[in-house]
């Protein structure tokens with residue numbers, strides 16, 4: 001199973017194409033932009049409570065057979081948050097002082 005490359009930031013809806021260097025993901029592939037992770041979420045995923053890492057970039061060129069964005073395209077399904085901004089703010093405040101490895 002390949003990583004599902006989701007097309008947008010769940011928080012601000014910014015486009016995050018497969019080569020976006022500012023895409024961040026949690027272990028469940030919840031996807032946000034670096035700006036929202038830093039300033040809105042404080043490195044707390046609002047869906048699972050985990051931390052984030054930069055999303056690796058899938059090559060556009062087929063360097064190895066079948067393994068590129070043309071043959072394995074990103075997801076086209078935009079994802080949106082199911083929590084309110086106030087709820088997320090409270091959730092982040094509760095967890096952001098605990099390092100991800102201790103959550």
Ligand SMILES: [Zn+2]
Pocket residue numbers: 009010011012013014032033034035036037
């Ligand atoms: Zn964002």
Ligand SMILES: [Zn+2]
Pocket residue numbers: 026027028029030045046047048049050
């Ligand atoms: Zn998550």
